[in-house]
Amino acid sequence: MARKRESSPQNPHDVGRVMREIPERPRGTPLKDQDIREGKVSLIAWKPHLEYRWDSGVAISRFLLGLKEGKILGVRCHSCGRTVTPPRAFCEWCFRPVDEWVELKDTGTVNTFSICYVTWDMKPLEIPQIPAVIEIDGTHPRVGFLHLLGGIGEKDVEAIRRRVRVGMRVQAVWKSPAERVGAITDILYFQPLE
Amino acid sequence: MDEGVAILGVGVTPLRPISPELSQRELIFEAATKAYIDAGTEPAEIHSFISISEDFHEGTSITDEYTPDQLGAILRPVHTIAGDGLQGLAAACMLIQSGIADLVAVEGHCKTSNILNHEEVFAMALDPIYERPVGVPSHAIAALEMRRYLHETGLPEEAVAGVVVKNRRNALRNPLASYGASLTVEEVQASPLLASPLRVLHTSPYADGAVVLIVASAARARRKGRKPVWIKGIGWATETPWLAERSWGRATYTVVSAQMAYRMAGISRPRKEIHFAEVDDTYAYKELQHLQALELLTPQEATELTRGGDFEGPLPVNASGGSLGMGYCFDATALYRVAEATWQIRGEAGSHQVPGARTGVVCSWRGVPTTTGGVVVLQAD
Ligand SMILES: [Zn+2]
Numbered sequence: 055m056a057r058k059r060e061s062s063p064q065n066p067h068d069v070g071r072v073m074r075e076i077p078e079r080p081r082g083t084p085l086k087d088q089d090i091r092e093g094k095v096s097l098i099a100w101k102p103h104l105e106y107r108w109d110s111g112v113a114i115s116r117f118l119l120g121l122k123e124g125k126i127l128g129v130r131c132h133s134c135g136r137t138v139t140p141p142r143a144f145c146e147w148c149f150r151p152v153d154e155w156v157e158l159k160d161t162g163t164v165n166t167f168s169i170c171y172v173t174w175d176m177k178p179l180e181i182p183q184i185p186a187v188i189e190i191d192g193t194h195p196r197v198g199f200l201h202l203l204g205g206i207g208e209k210d211v212e213a214i215r216r217r218v219r220v221g222m223r224v225q226a227v228w229k230s231p232a233e234r235v236g237a238i239t240d241i242l243y244f245q246p247l248e
Numbered sequence: 249m250d251e252g253v254a255i256l257g258v259g260v261t262p263l264r265p266i267s268p269e270l271s272q273r274e275l276i277f278e279a280a281t282k283a284y285i286d287a288g289t290e291p292a293e294i295h296s297f298i299s300i301s302e303d304f305h306e307g308t309s310i311t312d313e314y315t316p317d318q319l320g321a322i323l324r325p326v327h328t329i330a331g332d333g334l335q336g337l338a339a340a341c342m343l344i345q346s347g348i349a350d351l352v353a354v355e356g357h358c359k360t361s362n363i364l365n366h367e368e369v370f371a372m373a374l375d376p377i378y379e380r381p382v383g384v385p386s387h388a389i390a391a392l393e394m395r396r397y398l399h400e401t402g403l404p405e406e407a408v409a410g411v412v413v414k415n416r417r418n419a420l421r422n423p424l425a426s427y428g429a430s431l432t433v434e435e436v437q438a439s440p441l442l443a444s445p446l447r448v449l450h451t452s453p454y455a456d457g458a459v460v461l462i463v464a465s466a467a468r469a470r471r472k473g474r475k476p477v478w479i480k481g482i483g484w485a486t487e488t489p490w491l492a493e494r495s496w497g498r499a500t501y502t503v504v505s506a507q508m509a510y511r512m513a514g515i516s517r518p519r520k521e522i523h524f525a526e527v528d529d530t531y532a533y534k535e536l537q538h539l540q541a542l543e544l545l546t547p548q549e550a551t552e553l554t555r556g557g558d559f560e561g562p563l564p565v566n567a568s569g570g571s572l573g574m575g576y577c578f579d580a581t582a583l584y585r586v587a588e589a590t591w592q593i594r595g596e597a598g599s600h601q602v603p604g605a606r607t608g609v610v611c612s613w614r615g616v617p618t619t620t621g622g623v624v625v626l627q628a629d
Contacts (some may be wrong), residue, residue, distance in 0.1 A: 098377045105364035111271025137359035143274045146317035149281075149291050 112228065113143040116155070122236035124228050126190055130154040137193050160226035161247065162188040162198055167218055181209055188224060188244050202244030223247040252466030253341045254476035255626070256351075257287025258587040262354020262424045263455035263575040266361040272306075275458040276357050281351065283460035284320075288472050291320025294462070297587065299328045299419040300356040300579045304369045307362070319353055319460070331615045333582030334622030336480050340463040342411025350468040354461045356580030360454035373617055379491065381438065386616040387451065389491075391443035392531040396496035398445065403536070405445050407551040409436035411532040412449050415566050422585075424574045428454050450532040459583040461590075477590045480607075480625040481515070483508025484624040487619030494619050499534070502541035502611055505623040510607075513625040518543045518609070522568040522591060524602045525563065526585035528569035528621065529614040538611045545575040564602045567592065582612035586624065593628045 089095055099209035110118060117140050120127035128139035133148040139158055144151050167186035172181055184203035203209065205227060208214045224244035235239040259282030261267075261275050270278070284290050299315040308314065312328035315321065329336040333356045340352040363369055370386040398405065413433055419425035431449070439449035441588040469615035485504035487494050494500075506518070515521045525544060529535035539545045544563060570576055571581055591597040592605040606628040613621040 079412050100380060103368050103371060104304070104307065104372075105368070106362050107364055108307065108362050109268050109271055111274045112269070113274070114271060143271075143319070144277045144318070146320070146322055149284075149320035177415065197507065244378075 061076060091190040095139050111143065113152075117141045118236040118238075120157070121238065121240040122234045124160075124231065124234070124240075125157045126160050126226070128190070128193060129159045130156055136195065139190050139193055140196050140199060154194070158190050160190075160225055160228075160241075161185040162190040162244065162245075163196065164203070164220055164222040164224060165196070165220070166199070166220060167191050169214060169218070182211060182214065184214065184218060185226075186244065189200030199238070201238070201241060202243040203245070217246070251345060252469070253344050253479045254339065254464050254466065254469035255461055255479065255586065255590050256464040256469050256472060256474055256476055257285075257462030258281045258460075258590050259283030260424060260459045260584060260587050261457050263426050263457040263577060263584065265426055265453065265455060265575065267359065267456040271358060271490055272359045272362075272458075273318040275315070276355060276460070278563055279458035279460045280299075280319050280353070281359070285464050286474075287462035288474055289351065289462060291324075291353075293370045294319075294324070294345050294351050294353045296325040296340075297321040297327075298336050298339050298343075298352060298354045299326065300331070300333050300354070300583065301332050302579060304372055304568070305358065305360075305363065307465065310516055315355070316506050319355055321353075323597075325349075327546070331579065332484065332612050332620060332622050333579050333584075333586070334610070334612045334624055335460065335484050336579075337463070337479070337586060337624060338622070340461075341479060341482055344463065344465045350464045350465045354463060354583065355458070355556055356460075356577075356583040357458035358577035358580045359456050359458050363389065370616065374560075377487065378574070379617075383598075385443070385499065387446055388443040389616045390451075390531045393496050393537075394446050394450070394531065395444075397498075397537050400497035401536075401540075401547040403547050403551060406433050406437065407536065407547070408445075408450055408532045409433040409562075410551060411529060411535045412436045412572055415529055415532075415535070415570040415572040417573075418567055418581070418600060419569025421598075422569045422574065423598075425569040425573045427453055427573050428569060429573075440597045446531065448541075452530050452571035452576040455577050457575070457577050457580060457584065459580055459587055461583060461586060475594050476592045476629050478627045479629065480627045481509035481511065481513030481613060482624045483512070483618070484622035489617075489619075491617070497537075499537045499541040499613070499621065500620050501540050501621045502623060505621055506542050506609075507613070509623040509625050510602065515625060519545075519563075522563070522607050522609050522625070524567065525565045525591075525606045526568060526608065527565055527570070527588050527611045528581070528585075529566060529572050530576055530581070530613060530615055531605040532572060534613060535565065535570065537623075538613070542609060542611055544609070564605075567597065567600045567602050569600075579614065581621065582610065585610045585612070586626070589626050593626055 091156040129152040131145035132153040165187040188198045190198040259279040341348040374380045416429040419428035436449045483505035485501045589608040
């Protein structure tokens with residue numbers, strides 16, 4: 055609702071008048087990209103060049119080596135009976151080292167998914183990406199990891215929406231052995247089994 | 249502290265220049281497992297968990313999210329202190345004194361070897377507008393402080409070299425230390441200048457490691473039937489971020505922290521009442537500067553002591569080897585030194601045991617460019 059403006063003498067000490075004249079939306083000076091580029095605004099730029107190389111450790115190293123061989127590895131804890139992937143050196147439930155390594159199938163079930171219209175750095179995508187949490191077969195309780203769905207065979211969003219669903223059975227599509235480097239991206243995506 | 253807060257358990261991994269065999273989480277799991285066993289407890293009994301970490305050192309933001317697994321802390325109260333290790337220990341004291349928790353785990357870790365360009369991480373710590381663009385490296389900031397310290401005290405550079413000789417020799421007796429060495433003052437002073445008057449060997453080398461302390465209320469500490477080491481007083485302070493406004497010659501943050509910790513501990517004559525000290529020596533001159541701020545030794549006395557090149561004397565300082573001898577691991581450093589002091593007071597320090605170590609002080613510093621540090625007074629049962 056628009057506030058009614060009242061005319062009053064231009065007394066600078068008339069706080070009431072000043073308050074009444076404050077517009078509903080503040081009248082700032084809008085900044086344009088150009089103003090910033092031309093240095094009309096006082097800004098200091100800094101581009102960090104931070105570099106790290108993380109030790110992947112006992113469990114994840116072996117997991118990555120498995121991926122290079124086209125295998126999804128998991129670990130089993132005899133105390134709680136869980137089989138989990140990605141593997142870990144210790145069971146975070148039981149707080150003890152895990153007992154056993156197991157090779158899992160490269161099939162699983164979609165726990166949840168999204169149809170995503172932007173890239174990780176927020177650029178628009180013409181063909182949407184489908185991030186999903188995949189529960190890998192043979193794990194208990196069912197766990198797995200974040201990956202992408204692909205090979206849907208549909209470019210049209212409506213068609214993707216009709217086809218992809220929670221609970222859908224999927225299988226990993228791998229890079230060729232020569233292309234695999236021992237990384238989670240050695241799996242290109244998971245595609246529907248049905 | 250009236251009700252009493254005690255260190256009940258200690259777990260550490262040896263400090264090493266690199267640690268490719270274990271991931272950071274696996275390293276912490278090892279330290280945590282040792283700490284729980286040492287305290288005669290298990291994660292299920294711990295009421296609250298504190299992790300010390302700094303995102304720029306991790307290369308991951310919101311690192312708290314990655315803390316629970318390796319501490320056994322899933323679905324439990326967890327929080328992170330992005331600060332000095334002693335600030336984390338202080339947080340544990342607050343949790344216990346306020347009645348929120350009886351048993352707290354405090355964790356600190358560092359994978360310094362996983363940071364490929366330390367200078368870039370350091371640059372991020374300087375004010376982006378009036379400091380970073382000047383392009384001064386971290387060691388040069390320390391050099392400015394060392395110069396002013398030597399100027400105000402009249403000490404020769406050789407006094408600083410004496411600290412290096414002592415600490416690296418002490419480290420030879422500490423199996424957790426990575427940089428034990430038998431050096432002479434001449435050898436230290438012949439090492440290359442980084443930024444005069446600071447030389448390479450005046451600087452503590454980086455190390456990887458993880459440390460977990462189990463902190464308990466008095467009631468819980470007594471019930472456990474272990475040898476509690478009491479936190480009698482703790483203090484921490486920050487001076488000012490303005491480079492030109494700080495007291496370059498003196499560690500005023502330590503003066504304030506020590507006053508706070510001594511008052512809490514009821515210590516009026518620190519020189520008489522404290523038997524040993526684990527004091528920040530990220531740079532060798534810092535040890536002398538901190539000892540002065542702790543009212544434990546004058547610079548001249550400290551120099552005399554280091555001339556002996558050993559930890560046995562009226563006030564053994566850094567019997568562990570300090571950061572110069574053990575290795576420097578950012579904010580986890582202070583917790584390593586609390587672990588060392590705990591072993592000293594328990595009489596479990598092995599071949600670097602200080603005879604009659606009943607009351608000790610640990611003094612920390614957050615490193616360049618900070619003026620932040622802490623002091624904790626620890627005492628036998
Ligand atoms: Zn388990």
